[in-house]
Amino acid sequence: MTSILVVEDNPMNMELVAYLLKSNGMEVTQTFDGLEALEMLKKNSFDLILLDIQLPGMDGMEVLKNIKENPTLRHMSVVALTAHAMQGDEAKFIDAGCVGYISKPLDVSTFIGTVQSFMNKGA
Template sequence: MVQILVVEDNPVNMELTVDLLESYGYGVVQAEDGFVALQKLQEEKIDLILLDIQLPRIDGLELLSRIKNEDSTKDIPVIALTAHSMRGDDERFISAGCIDYISKPIDIKGFKKKLQLYLGEPEE
């Protein structure tokens, strides 16, 4: 089963994202901050990371840098999530190493299509 690591500190956003992913048929691993995410990346086989950019303790861009500089995780695709999108954010996140960018609140139809673009259809 395809495993997606969701790194999100807001419990409501985490629950919504997890519910959507599970309804699409993806496996989900949850991390409420960057340090937990790094631990999960060592423990689990992750196929894609959905990364909130504004996180406590270690922000999303710093976490992204650590992920991309580690041999065991550098090839995992990362999609940035943010509620406070500003002009130029998409270019900034892509140049930092993300493959794409999703603004919150999540557009449910667009979200599913984007996941399918990068992961294909989930296995039954």
């Protein structure tokens, strides 16, 4: 079963993302902040990480930097999940180490297909 870590501080967004993933047979682990995400990554392996960029405390870019600098974690595929939709943002996230970018609000009709396209993309 596909295992996904979702790091999202907005409860409504988290509920929607988790529902869509679980409804499509994926195992979902949820966390609302970056520090907890890094702790979970020390103990568990995931097929994909959906990472909100605007998190309280440690933001998503800092979480991503920690993941990519850790030899035991850097192989994990990370997708930016964010409302940042300015021109150049996608390239910024890819350059920082993400394998992809999903903008919010989510397009429910394409979300699962998009998530599946990122599986193992950056391994």
